[in-house]
Amino acid sequence: xxxxxxxxxxxxxxxxxxxxxxxxxxxxxxxxxxxxxxxxxxxxxxxxxxxxxxxxxxxxxxxxxxxxxxxxxxxxxxxxxxxxxxxxxxxxxxxxxxxxxxxxxxxxxxxxxxxxxxxxxxxxxxxxxxxxxxxxxxxxxxxxxxxxxxxxxxxxxxxxxxxxxxxxxxxxxxxxxxxxxxxxxxxxxxxxxxxxxxxxxxxxxxxxxxxxxxxxxxxxxxxxxxxxxxxxxxxxxxxxxxxxxxxxxxxxxxxxxxxxxxxxxxxxxxxxxxxxxxxxxxxxxxxxxxxxxxxxxxxxxxxxxxxxxxxxxxxxxxxxxxxxxxxxxxxxxxxxxxxxxxxxxxxxxxxxxxxxxxxxxxxxxxxxxxxxxxxxxxxxxxxxxxxxxxxxxxxxxxxxxxxxxxxxxxxxxxxxxxxxxxxxxxxxxxxxxxxxxxxxxxxxxxxxxxxxxxxxxxx
Amino acid sequence: xxxxxxxxxxxxxxxxxxxxxxxxxxxxxxxxxxxxxxxxxxxxxxxxxxxxxxxxxxxxxxxxxxxxxxxxxxxxxxxxxxxxxxxxxxxxxxxxxxxxxxxxxxxxxxxxxxxxxxxxxxxxxxxxxxxxxxxxxxxxxxxxxxxxxxxxxxxxxxxxxxxxxxxxxxxxxxxxxxxxxxxxxxxxxxxxxxxxxxxxxxxxxxxxxxxxxxxxxxxxxx
Numbered sequence: 001x002x003x004x005x006x007x008x009x010x011x012x013x014x015x016x017x018x019x020x021x022x023x024x025x026x027x028x029x030x031x032x033x034x035x036x037x038x039x040x041x042x043x044x045x046x047x048x049x050x051x052x053x054x055x056x057x058x059x060x061x062x063x064x065x066x067x068x069x070x071x072x073x074x075x076x077x078x079x080x081x082x083x084x085x086x087x088x089x090x091x092x093x094x095x096x097x098x099x100x101x102x103x104x105x106x107x108x109x110x111x112x113x114x115x116x117x118x119x120x121x122x123x124x125x126x127x128x129x130x131x132x133x134x135x136x137x138x139x140x141x142x143x144x145x146x147x148x149x150x151x152x153x154x155x156x157x158x159x160x161x162x163x164x165x166x167x168x169x170x171x172x173x174x175x176x177x178x179x180x181x182x183x184x185x186x187x188x189x190x191x192x193x194x195x196x197x198x199x200x201x202x203x204x205x206x207x208x209x210x211x212x213x214x215x216x217x218x219x220x221x222x223x224x225x226x227x228x229x230x231x232x233x234x235x236x237x238x239x240x241x242x243x244x245x246x247x248x249x250x251x252x253x254x255x256x257x258x259x260x261x262x263x264x265x266x267x268x269x270x271x272x273x274x275x276x277x278x279x280x281x282x283x284x285x286x287x288x289x290x291x292x293x294x295x296x297x298x299x300x301x302x303x304x305x306x307x308x309x310x311x312x313x314x315x316x317x318x319x320x321x322x323x324x325x326x327x328x329x330x331x332x333x334x335x336x337x338x339x340x341x342x343x344x345x346x347x348x349x350x351x352x353x354x355x356x357x358x359x360x361x362x363x364x365x366x367x368x369x370x371x372x373x374x375x376x377x378x379x380x381x382x383x384x385x386x387x388x389x390x391x392x393x394x395x396x397x398x399x400x401x402x403x404x405x406x407x408x409x410x411x412x413x414x415x416x417x418x419x420x421x422x423x424x425x426x427x428x429x430x431x432x433x434x435x436x437x438x439x440x441x442x443x444x445x446x447x448x449x450x451x452x453x454x455x456x457x458x459x
Numbered sequence: 460x461x462x463x464x465x466x467x468x469x470x471x472x473x474x475x476x477x478x479x480x481x482x483x484x485x486x487x488x489x490x491x492x493x494x495x496x497x498x499x500x501x502x503x504x505x506x507x508x509x510x511x512x513x514x515x516x517x518x519x520x521x522x523x524x525x526x527x528x529x530x531x532x533x534x535x536x537x538x539x540x541x542x543x544x545x546x547x548x549x550x551x552x553x554x555x556x557x558x559x560x561x562x563x564x565x566x567x568x569x570x571x572x573x574x575x576x577x578x579x580x581x582x583x584x585x586x587x588x589x590x591x592x593x594x595x596x597x598x599x600x601x602x603x604x605x606x607x608x609x610x611x612x613x614x615x616x617x618x619x620x621x622x623x624x625x626x627x628x629x630x631x632x633x634x635x636x637x638x639x640x641x642x643x644x645x646x647x648x649x650x651x652x653x654x655x656x657x658x659x660x661x662x663x664x665x666x667x668x669x670x671x672x673x674x675x676x677x678x679x680x681x
Contacts (some may be wrong), residue, residue, distance in 0.1 A: 097501065102531070
């Protein structure tokens, strides 16, 4: 700022006579003097050399000797010096001053045409005229200089102001642009956080419900199961006793007993009762398994991160989905590889697997095959869940993780499944990559960093 | 800031009369023109004015030769005091070698004096002149009027700054020469060390100031 505000252009630069006067300013005046009877009218520089001259002595280049000798005297005076040579030539000499400094001389001479008085008054008139010309030119030069300086300066200032304005405008524009981006980003984050919260809450209440139900069922199923086993033993005893009685000949009402035996279909009961009990035991066992799975899925007892086997959690998720898999008549193929334990919240990880698996199960209407592969790549666990469904069109691939984005009919899908899955995986520093081809199917590749126990705790 | 032409053996100095509008800057120059001897002093050049208010500047030139042959030209400028002519003020102030600040003594003008002095400080900084170093004198003009700030108060205010203060009534020619003389002397001190005026050019401060403040004897005799 300081630098550009400096003006190098200075007012009132030093000027010589030739800087001020030009031929068209002087020549007419000199011509008038010569026409009025002077032999020679001349304007010289400060050394007495002619700058412009008019008259009958065209060869003269400088003041005549006598006048030349007098210039120092004229310089110190403000009056017109009068002189006459032995040849009868009379002359007048005056100093031309600019800002108090002598910058030239004005000379007029006559050899007889004019007398001394006439020459003096001619000189006086012409010299006054010349000074007026000079004065007016100088004024004009000053005014122009000042005007130029001020305009130049104002222009420079305007340029500077404009530059600063442009810069600040750019700054604010950038700020507003990034602001918009920031707001968008934050809004997105908030939206995600909100939906995650919502989902977690939902999951938590489902989990609590499941745990409650599981707990309530667990006790009765426990004594049902154990009683059934006891009952089986009892029935065995009954059967043995009945058979023993049947073999006895010496019974009073033999015939009556046989009839009743037949009527009550004891033979059939005896052959069916074991199946009955066996089926009940199986059923009770299945109920026990379902309850165990429910408990395992909800992880209601564990809200904290812990070590877990990804393969086991996948199995867990698949068994929770077993009903869905049966309904969709889908086939699950597992290619489990070896992977180190992952440190995280199994409830959340299972939720992510579940959402992606559900997506795969609905990837088309029949003959669904879902292939699940797990392996360890470097420090990452890589889980790929591939289906042979309809595939995701290129143009919507970037949107599938957006909250509330769904291709299902209104009311059928929440558009939250993949969003939640994505959020959970990113929460653990992982990511989900999608490879999909229309008509061939989609592959969701989940990468989870295996941070180890220690790192996991620091996270 | 000084203009020094070695080939021409010439030095050009620029002194500026600064101050608020109507404080009497042009009057100061007019009186200098009247009082000082015609010898070595040029005519007062007044650029076009509007209603007697300076809109460009006035210029009073001086010219003399030091014993060494060094030609010295001193140009004394006024600036337009009106606030709106700030660009012109800056242009005139550029490369100044000394400043006389002409203040208006009237109590009613005190605020304008302050404003103008602040403007001077600002503009000096803008044209790259250090106000601490440049020769500066202050003149409180219009002492002949009523309702003026007392001399005691002025001295109390300005003494701590070390800036020479003069009382003047430029309209009657009082204090005008004193102000100018001190400015010229301070300017001599300011440039002497750098251009060795005394040693190289045998030009003492007295000669320097004397050349610029030769009072017209005819006038003095009246």
